[in-house]
Amino acid sequence: MTGDVLLDVQDLETEYRAFGGSRVIKAVDGVSFTLEAGQTIGLVGESGCGKTTTCLSIMRLLPAGARVTGGRVLLEGRDLAQLSDREMQHVRGNEIGMILQDPMASLNPLFTLYDQVREPAYHHRGLRGGALRERVLSLLGSVRIPSPEVRMREYPHQMSGGMRQRIAGAIALSAAPKVIIADEPTTSLDVTIQAQYLDLLKSLQRDTGVGLIFVTHDLGIVAKMCDDVMVMYAGRTVEHGPVRQVFGQARHPYADALLRSVPKMGSKEPLFRIDGQPPNLADLPPGCAFEPRCPHAITECAQAVPPLLEVGPGHTSACIRSVELAAAGAAAPGADGGEA
Numbered sequence: 001m002t003g004d005v006l007l008d009v010q011d012l013e014t015e016y017r018a019f020g021g022s023r024v025i026k027a028v029d030g031v032s033f034t035l036e037a038g039q040t041i042g043l044v045g046e047s048g049c050g051k052t053t054t055c056l057s058i059m060r061l062l063p064a065g066a067r068v069t070g071g072r073v074l075l076e077g078r079d080l081a082q083l084s085d086r087e088m089q090h091v092r093g094n095e096i097g098m099i100l101q102d103p104m105a106s107l108n109p110l111f112t113l114y115d116q117v118r119e120p121a122y123h124h125r126g127l128r129g130g131a132l133r134e135r136v137l138s139l140l141g142s143v144r145i146p147s148p149e150v151r152m153r154e155y156p157h158q159m160s161g162g163m164r165q166r167i168a169g170a171i172a173l174s175a176a177p178k179v180i181i182a183d184e185p186t187t188s189l190d191v192t193i194q195a196q197y198l199d200l201l202k203s204l205q206r207d208t209g210v211g212l213i214f215v216t217h218d219l220g221i222v223a224k225m226c227d228d229v230m231v232m233y234a235g236r237t238v239e240h241g242p243v244r245q246v247f248g249q250a251r252h253p254y255a256d257a258l259l260r261s262v263p264k265m266g267s268k269e270p271l272f273r274i275d276g277q278p279p280n281l282a283d284l285p286p287g288c289a290f291e292p293r294c295p296h297a298i299t300e301c302a303q304a305v306p307p308l309l310e311v312g313p314g315h316t317s318a319c320i321r322s323v324e325l326a327a328a329g330a331a332a333p334g335a336d337g338g339e340a
């Protein structure tokens with residue numbers, strides 16, 4: 001199902017600077033992962049942990065005041081930081097598509113659907129005339145827009161929210177990119193439309209082999225959609241691995257707490273709450289950022305930032321107690337009636 005490495009993110013670091021640099025927020029701090037053709041990676045973590053900043057850094061779409069301060073992003077071996085703005089613009093239309101949380105942000109209210117969906121295919125694929133029209137109709141069909149010949153002459157305000165989100169998906173797919181980054185694309189959709197939209201993305205992935213980075217705070221979606229999951233906390237990766245392994249036995253106390261805070265069907269276990277506040281990114285503690293909230297913290301946890309340690313095949317955890325806690329069953333989510 002998966003194949004060649006498309007995207008290779010190595011030790012990415014991104015900062016926001018405010019007040020003339022007197023306040024520095026390290027929103028992304030040493031994030032690494034690879035994405036293969038046909039693979040879906042879920043990016044999860046509390047609001048403010050750096051998911052969107054990671055995506056914007058990859059796309060080179062950071063707002064003013066933000067800067068990538070370390071690491072590399074390779075797209076099929078090409079270092080994206082080395083590309084000119086023009087080349088990068090080509091990459092964004094052609095090779096990496098992005099679906100944003102707010103579909104209106106990626107739609108232009110002044111242009112018809114036809115004009116918007118056709119744009120990437122026209123500019124980046126060089127399609128013209130009948131071939132271009134065919135492409136637009138087939139894209140609108142593939143995102144299940146009813147009567148596309150009629151609808152393509154309409155404007156965004158004439159569409160429902162779900163339809164707009166699917167159009168944004170069609171635009172992202174228009175140039176047949178190798179990678180799609182979807183940043184909470186279903187947050188504004190109701191549950192039924194959301195399920196349809198996710199099925200659609202999956203079937204498009206089966207057809208095209210596109211690699212998908214899926215940002216969401218919905219762990220149910222991750223379980224259904226993703227091959228791998230990366231859990232972020234305070235700008236850092238705390239756990240990363242195959243969904244089945246991470247969901248079966250989370251190895252980092254934060255990932256474990258996050259999974260236990262989701263209601264499970266038929267479970268009588270009380271819902272878990274993560275006490276305390278997320279950390280202030282402008283003033284992180286010297287050790288593990290989760291240490292102040294962690295029920296398993298020991299003195300060493302507060303002394304140095306823990307490295308990501310391998311805890312299984314393709315599975316890493318940034319907790320110095322991962323192995324010990326797993327052995328004791330203390331970090332086990334108890335999904336299959338694990339010992340207390």
Ligand SMILES: Nc1ncnc2c1ncn2[C@@H]1O[C@H](COP(=O)(O)OP(=O)(O)O)[C@@H](O)[C@H]1O
Pocket residue numbers: 016017025027045046047048049050051052053054063065281
């Ligand atoms: N435009 C901005 N200016 C300054 N700080 C920002 C800006 N956008 C985000 N941040 C900071 O970066 C952190 C990560 O934000 P973000 O990447 O949006 O997180 P997420 O997508 O996980 O909710 C936030 O905690 C916030 O403090």
Ligand SMILES: [Mg+2]
Pocket residue numbers: 051052053183
């Ligand atoms: Mg976000």
